[in-house]
Amino acid sequence: MKKITYLFFPFILLILASGCVGYKPIFNSENLKFNIAEYTIVGDKMLGNKIYSQLNNLSKSQKSNVVKKSIILKINSTKTKNAVVKDSTGKVSEYKIILKINIEALDYLTNSLIFKQTFTNSTTYKTQNQFSETLKLEHQSINDLITKTYRDILLKISGSLT
Numbered sequence: 001m002k003k004i005t006y007l008f009f010p011f012i013l014l015i016l017a018s019g020c021v022g023y024k025p026i027f028n029s030e031n032l033k034f035n036i037a038e039y040t041i042v043g044d045k046m047l048g049n050k051i052y053s054q055l056n057n058l059s060k061s062q063k064s065n066v067v068k069k070s071i072i073l074k075i076n077s078t079k080t081k082n083a084v085v086k087d088s089t090g091k092v093s094e095y096k097i098i099l100k101i102n103i104e105a106l107d108y109l110t111n112s113l114i115f116k117q118t119f120t121n122s123t124t125y126k127t128q129n130q131f132s133e134t135l136k137l138e139h140q141s142i143n144d145l146i147t148k149t150y151r152d153i154l155l156k157i158s159g160s161l162t
Contacts, residue, residue: 034161035059037070037108047077047146051101054150069161070108077101079142084124097138098122099145103153105160115160119152121145 036059041048052075059068078100085094099121105114125141128134 033068034157035068035070036073039073039075042074042076044077044079047079047099047101047142048075050146051075051077051103051150051153054146055153058154071114072106072108072111074104074106075101076104081138092127094124094126095138096122096124097141097145099142099149101149101153103156105157115156117156119149121148121152 036052036056039052039056041052052073055073080098080100082096082098083092083094084096085092087093100118101120102116102118104116106112107114123141123145125134125137128137
């Protein structure tokens with residue numbers, strides 16, 4: 001009985017391990033063959049520059065001998081910060097940040113529209129006892145929203161450029 005058990009477990013592990021052979025990551029930069037030829041940023045320049053720099057770094061990290069599609073990128077970004085919860089004295093205890101980023105990608109050669117989409121993400125954070133801690137939490141929330149928006153943009157670009 002023990003011999004059958006000892007042979008059975010390695011066989012099951014071999015079957016489970018062979019199921020992962022065809023794995024390909026979603027955010028694979030090999031599929032994204034684009035080059036940002038021109039760009040414009042409207043609205044909140046800090047947010048627009050962060051999104052642009054991440055996309056530009058991705059486009060430059062690809063192999064140089066691959067044929068890339070040149071695109072014109074237009075980024076319109078806005079950040080809204082609203083008080084959500086106030087205590088009985090009127091002091092704000094929770095804020096909501098909404099990032100709205102409108103991206104328009106055009107083909108550089110033909111000036112035809114590749115895609116145009118608005119990405120809206122939001123999060124809430126609580127105020128801290130010290131103002132500096134609240135600012136750190138706000139910046140961390142903004143960076144998390146930018147990362148989420150960047151991933152959404154990558155999914156849209158990978159679907160549009162293939």
